[in-house]
Amino acid sequence: MDKSRFVIMHNTISLDGSFTGFDVNMSLHYEIAGSYKTEATVIGSDTIVTGIEMYGGVPEEKEQDLVKPSRNRDLPYWIVVDTQGKTKGMLHACRSFEFCRDIIVLISEKTDMDFVRYLEARNYDFLVCGKDHVDFHTAFERLDSNYGLRRFLIDSGPTLNGVLITEGLVDEISLVISPVLVGENSTQRFLNQLNRENHPLPLKLLQCERLKEDLILLKYQVMKPV
Structure with missing residues (x-):
């Protein structure tokens, strides 16, 4: 584990x-996230799709959606995990969000080329990290080396939460009950998965x-082995 991450x-x-x-x-929720x-912010494709459907559906794609936005560099990137191209045709809804610096998509070697061409045509940055699924150790290393990103918020569903917990990549858990x-x-x-051995995961209360x-x-x- 990179202690600087x-x-x-x-x-x-x-x-x-x-x-x-x-x-x-x-x-x-977002006030606390911003704090x-x-x-x-790392978001799974299912969360993106569900959120867009919940809040009015996919808006019409406009010419300005095809270029990278020029926004405050202090705003967070949105890192979208999408090896299956589920967000094709709807990423502009994320890019247009005023509190998002821009989108970076994590894909795999087996991601359909049609989705890759969609990303390229609209100037979305993407990283190929893994053969079948995203290798998050590689992804975080490349997000650091390519963009200088070291502080990540995971705002997603049980699948992505479970994968990152299993891989030992989560340092803290914040829950609004x-x-x-x-x-x-x-x-x-x-959360639908803790670790490969299904052992209880010890935590230390911070707040x-x-x-x-x-x-x-x-x-x-999250208490990790020394």
Whole structure:
């Protein structure tokens, strides 16, 4: 593990661990995310697709969407993990977000060339990291060497959360707990995998704070083998 790298996983969840099936205080979620002063936000393709569908669908692509935006260099990049090209035709919805510096897409050697051509035609940076799936150790190393990015926020779903936890790449976990139980109406929990051995993962409490609307912020350090 590169000790100069910092990775924090951030989710808003129900008391029973779901991040779907209830109303999320998005402004508070992003306010807390912004307080961590990270340089890039890593998001899975499923999260991108679900979010765009939830908030009005894919807008019309305009000419200005085809060029890199000129924005404050202090804004975070959005790192989109998409080896299957699920976000083809909708990445401009992310690029147009005013608090996103620009998009960098992580793909694999087996990603369809049609998606690669889509990225190239619209001036999206992309990194090929892995044969079948993204190798995140390689990805983080190249994001550092190519862009100087070392502080990452993971704002995604159970698959990507689980992969990064399994690979030992997450340093801290930030959870905003909503005062609601979802029960069987939940379609996804915030984490579906801990490690290859299914051993419990020890954590150290760093912060426990009551927020407005009976929300609770919990922040933990992930305890890793020395």
